[in-house]
Amino acid sequence: MLVIKDLYAKVEGKDILKGINLTVNAGEIHAIMGPNGSGKSTLANVLVGNTNFEVTHGSVTFNGKDLLAMSADVRAKEGLFLSFQYPVEIPGVSMVNFLKTAVNEHRKYRDQPPLSAGDFLKLMREKKAMVQIDSQLTNRSVNEGFSGGEKKKNEIFQMAMLEPTLAILDETDSGLDIDALRIVSNGVNLLKTPNNATILVTHYQRLLDYIVPDFIHVLYEGRIVKSAGKELALELEEKGYDWIKKELGE
Amino acid sequence: MAEIIDKITTVRRIGEIYADNLAKIGEGMSETVNNARQPAFRAFQRMGIPGFKNENYKYTDLTRLFENENFRRSFEPDQFEVSLKDVFSCDVPEFDTHLILVVNGWFDDSNNQGKSYPEGVIIKSLRKAVIENRDLVEKYYGKLANAESDPLTALNTVFAQDGVFIYIPDNTHITKPLQLINILRSEDDLYVTQRNLIIAGKNTQAKIMFCDHTLLPQNFIVNNLTEFEIGEDAVIDIYSIQNQHNKTANLTGLYIRQQRNSQLVTNAISLHGGIIRNNLSVLLDGEHAEAKICGLALSDKNQHVDNYTFIEHHKPKCRSNQLYKNILDDSSTGGFTGRIHVAPHAIKTEAYQRNNNVLLTNAAKMNTKPQLVIDNDDVKCSHGATVGRIDEEALFYLQTRGINEKEARLMLMFAFAHEVLAEVKVDQLRVMIDKLVNKRLRGEVSKCHSCAMDCIR
Numbered sequence: 001m002l003v004i005k006d007l008y009a010k011v012e013g014k015d016i017l018k019g020i021n022l023t024v025n026a027g028e029i030h031a032i033m034g035p036n037g038s039g040k041s042t043l044a045n046v047l048v049g050n051t052n053f054e055v056t057h058g059s060v061t062f063n064g065k066d067l068l069a070m071s072a073d074v075r076a077k078e079g080l081f082l083s084f085q086y087p088v089e090i091p092g093v094s095m096v097n098f099l100k101t102a103v104n105e106h107r108k109y110r111d112q113p114p115l116s117a118g119d120f121l122k123l124m125r126e127k128k129a130m131v132q133i134d135s136q137l138t139n140r141s142v143n144e145g146f147s148g149g150e151k152k153k154n155e156i157f158q159m160a161m162l163e164p165t166l167a168i169l170d171e172t173d174s175g176l177d178i179d180a181l182r183i184v185s186n187g188v189n190l191l192k193t194p195n196n197a198t199i200l201v202t203h204y205q206r207l208l209d210y211i212v213p214d215f216i217h218v219l220y221e222g223r224i225v226k227s228a229g230k231e232l233a234l235e236l237e238e239k240g241y242d243w244i245k246k247e248l249g250e
Numbered sequence: 251m252a253e254i255i256d257k258i259t260t261v262r263r264i265g266e267i268y269a270d271n272l273a274k275i276g277e278g279m280s281e282t283v284n285n286a287r288q289p290a291f292r293a294f295q296r297m298g299i300p301g302f303k304n305e306n307y308k309y310t311d312l313t314r315l316f317e318n319e320n321f322r323r324s325f326e327p328d329q330f331e332v333s334l335k336d337v338f339s340c341d342v343p344e345f346d347t348h349l350i351l352v353v354n355g356w357f358d359d360s361n362n363q364g365k366s367y368p369e370g371v372i373i374k375s376l377r378k379a380v381i382e383n384r385d386l387v388e389k390y391y392g393k394l395a396n397a398e399s400d401p402l403t404a405l406n407t408v409f410a411q412d413g414v415f416i417y418i419p420d421n422t423h424i425t426k427p428l429q430l431i432n433i434l435r436s437e438d439d440l441y442v443t444q445r446n447l448i449i450a451g452k453n454t455q456a457k458i459m460f461c462d463h464t465l466l467p468q469n470f471i472v473n474n475l476t477e478f479e480i481g482e483d484a485v486i487d488i489y490s491i492q493n494q495h496n497k498t499a500n501l502t503g504l505y506i507r508q509q510r511n512s513q514l515v516t517n518a519i520s521l522h523g524g525i526i527r528n529n530l531s532v533l534l535d536g537e538h539a540e541a542k543i544c545g546l547a548l549s550d551k552n553q554h555v556d557n558y559t560f561i562e563h564h565k566p567k568c569r570s571n572q573l574y575k576n577i578l579d580d581s582s583t584g585g586f587t588g589r590i591h592v593a594p595h596a597i598k599t600e601a602y603q604r605n606n607n608v609l610l611t612n613a614a615k616m617n618t619k620p621q622l623v624i625d626n627d628d629v630k631c632s633h634g635a636t637v638g639r640i641d642e643e644a645l646f647y648l649q650t651r652g653i654n655e656k657e658a659r660l661m662l663m664f665a666f667a668h669e670v671l672a673e674v675k676v677d678q679l680r681v682m683i684d685k686l687v688n689k690r691l692r693g694e695v696s697k698c699h700s701c702a703m704d705c706i707r
Contacts, residue, residue: 051646071655072650073650077652084650088647090648091665092662092665093644101661102648102651105653105654162651
């Protein structure tokens with residue numbers, strides 16, 4: 001589904017990604033871990049098309065298509081989704097109008113007619129129940145005045161509405177209390193099918209208790225320096241990242 | 251030096267126009283109106299054409315505009331072969347209004363025949379009112395609009411010949427909005443003076459819409475002034491839709507006095523126009539009067555929109571709240587000056603003001619200036635002004651959800667504008683204005699969809 005080959009990227013003239021190789025297949029859950037500043041969020045942003053990041057080398061194909069040649073909105077319509085670490089507040093844009101526009105843009109891309117108002121509201125009700133988002137939140141402007149937890153829930157709600165084939169969750173666990181974490185993880189697990197895939201970007205092993213990955217990759221100084229199964233998370237939790245650094249001979 | 255000479259020549263030329271047409275201008279008008287002309291002209295001579303040197307016109311220099319015009323003045327109503335009702339029809343579905351037409355500053359009487367308004371309500375041309383409703387006109391004409399303190403007000407007072415007169419007697423509620431449509435229509439370049447007088451008695455309720463349009467592509471200068479008296483306990487909404495082509499200079503003055511417990515909403519939506527200058531003055535002249543003052547300006551190309559407000563808190567326990575927003579594209583420019591004066595005895599005043607602006611290009615420019623003079627210390631006042639750009643982070647967020655950049659930008663601009671539009675209390679009107687603003691932001695012709703008139707080109 002996603003094939004990243006020797007990817008280099010920089011932001012504000014500084015090289016952050018220095019040769020990433022990663023393949024994600026349908027049905028898989030990958031966790032990307034690593035210390036602060038290792039390039040985890042940069043990778044997520046590069047994949048969804050943030051133009052503040054400049055790709056200097058390498059290729060990314062998504063379902064066989066050149067991902068890097070697409071604009072951010074086309075990537076989304078091709079099935080890519082990012083749950084932001086810090087979702088932005090957009091005063092004045094109502095949740096309903098925002099989601100309706102987004103859903104119908106996706107449908108238009110697939111040559112489907114727009115949803116009727118009734119069908120849209122029905123879809124929204126279903127998905128709201130699924131991810132257990134407070135019904136009042138969708139009466140407000142996008143993320144405006146939402147608590148940290150509500151923002152993260154809202155990200156998962158949007159994911160439920162848009163049904164991406166590849167979802168990247170950037171530090172989704174940060175700022176969540178244990179109940180919110182359970183609700184968010186539960187949502188992600190419910191949305192999981194054999195046809196889609198998930199990349200979890202996280203610092204801590206905590207999230208991986210709830211969403212169990214098939215693979216764990218350690219990102220360090222812009223490269224994936226170690227890949228293993230889910231047991232790696234426990235080892236990292238126990239020993240910290242210094243252990244990896246030592247292994248690398250630093 | 252050259253500039254000074256030009257200014258003097260312009261003032262002299264306008265003086266000649268006045269002198270040459272004195273008889274025509276005064277014909278059929280009452281002494282109240284005619285006696286105000288000469289002092290107003292002297293005030294105009296003293297102040298001159300408003301320009302950068304005048305602190306109140308710092309952001310809108312009109313010297314060049316007046317220097318370069320040699321426009322026709324119509325001292326009597328133009329005769330049109332075509333009925334304006336055929337040319338103009340604003341039949342927004344289910345938007346039922348009392349339609350009042352004004353053409354080139356002249357009240358269109360043919361349109362006013364057989365109209366039924368609630369009992370006692372008078373709607374007629376100012377020309378007729380000065381004779382037929384002499385007492386009312388004498389009591390209120392020129393009382394709020396002080397020719398001594400503003401050159402455009404002075405000019406208006408010098409040349410005033412017609413406009414709209416509205417009288418709403420005490421305890422009268424007009425449920426249907428009054429829609430006052432100002433049309434500009436001339437085969438040659440035209441300078442228009444329009445003078446309106448509106449008196450809303452005690453415990454009245456009315457919603458009044460001003461729609462400014464151009465029908466032909468000539469150059470226009472409009473000096474349109476309204477005096478508006480609002481009685482005790484009255485609830486008045488004033489909406490203004492400015493939608494004229496870019497060869498128009500629309501210079502408006504709206505002078506309002508509010509008596510106790512009255513509630514006012516004003517909302518000026520500037521969609522198109524070459525130079526728009528709105529002077530708004532609200533005198534809170536009775537306890538517990540409240541005014542909500544809003545404005546939204548969307549400008550592009552070389553448009554210029556300048557809102558100048560003066561809120562005078564003259565009595566205790568009044569509240570005013572101002573919200574003005576501009577979205578400026580291309581090399582358009584804008585200005586906002588918000589003057590608030592709280593009198594020494596006007597304790598427990600609440601006066602708020604906010605001006606937010608978005609610049610879409612590097613060439614667009616916005617000037618904003620709060621001017622608060624507070625002469626007692628038992629008040630709540632605040633002001634804030636921002637000039638910014640479209641939030642790139644929000645833009646990216648929308649794009650990552652599959653919304654293309656153009657649409658995402660529009661959503662954000664519309665969201666920015668919406669706060670002002672939300673203040674429009676008439677549902678159908680708000681829906682209509684929402685649509686107009688949306689179309690305007692999309693760069694489509696922002697006329698009401700079924701209107702036969704193409705007011706942009």
